[in-house]
Amino acid sequence: DAKTTQPNSMESNEEEPVHLPCNHSTISGTDYIHWYRQLPSQGPEYVIHGLTSNVNNRMASLAIAEDRKSSTLILHRATLRDAAVYYCILLNFGNEKLTFGTGTRLTIIP
Amino acid sequence: DTGVSQNPRHKITKRGQNVTFRCDPISEHNRLYWYRQTLGQGPEFLTYFQNEAQLEKSRLLSDRFSAERPKGSFSTLEIQRTEQGDSAMYLCASSRKQGGNTEAFFGQGTRLTVV
Numbered sequence: 001d002a003k004t005t006q007p008n009s010m011e012s013n014e015e016e017p018v019h020l021p022c023n024h025s026t027i028s029g030t031d032y033i034h035w036y037r038q039l040p041s042q043g044p045e046y047v048i049h050g051l052t053s054n055v056n057n058r059m060a061s062l063a064i065a066e067d068r069k070s071s072t073l074i075l076h077r078a079t080l081r082d083a084a085v086y087y088c089i090l091l092n093f094g095n096e097k098l099t100f101g102t103g104t105r106l107t108i109i110p
Numbered sequence: 111d112t113g114v115s116q117n118p119r120h121k122i123t124k125r126g127q128n129v130t131f132r133c134d135p136i137s138e139h140n141r142l143y144w145y146r147q148t149l150g151q152g153p154e155f156l157t158y159f160q161n162e163a164q165l166e167k168s169r170l171l172s173d174r175f176s177a178e179r180p181k182g183s184f185s186t187l188e189i190q191r192t193e194q195g196d197s198a199m200y201l202c203a204s205s206r207k208q209g210g211n212t213e214a215f216f217g218q219g220t221r222l223t224v225v
Contacts, residue, residue, distance in 0.1 A: 034213075042218060044153065044216045098143070099155060100145075101152055102152055
């Protein structure tokens with residue numbers, strides 16, 4: 001399975017943008033880049049996913065490097081409710097189970 | 111779309127007892143996944159179903175664990191002869207289609223405590 005590398009933890013001030021990095025240097029051409037987050041005492045929640053182009057939705061933006069070996073999840077204006085563990089995961093047709101690492105624990109400072 | 115439902119939310123059992131958890135996926139989702147999560151760790155994959163067929167089982171799924179999805183709708187996860195090491199959050203997820211271009215929806219989990 002292609003692996004991802006994320007920082008263990010990050011902090012950000014409330015109402016400021018947050019950029020969460022993920023490295024996936026062994027990504028294959030058919031791997032989709034997925035982001036999930038897990039709030040305290042809850043199941044993981046889908047955030048966004050993409051293949052090659054940058055993606056935007058109501059929750060976040062996903063910026064994918066041109067060589068696809070890294071990506072960045074962007075929360076445009078962090079709130080206290082965004083404090084969670086964020087997981088970057090690769091998925092493709094032959095590997096269809098989400099394989100979670102330890103993720104990045106995001107702390108939002110009021 | 112009422113989301114993925116898991117029951118019970120909490121279960122306390124004595125070591126050696128059998129327990130069964132239920133997962134109701136989002137209707138028409140043909141993929142269903144089970145995960146286990148211990149404190150401070152990310153969820154660990156246990157098994158998944160495509161409709162009623164169990165397609166993959168993790169080596170974490172010892173012979174004391176069994177999962178079923180008899181009619182391709184709800185699923186059950188049974189743990190026989192529970193051990194204290196089985197104490198964890200058990201998570202269920204479902205998704206609509208195959209491949210990487212899909213999102214999974216998770217339930218709130220069943221927290222198992224073995225005493």
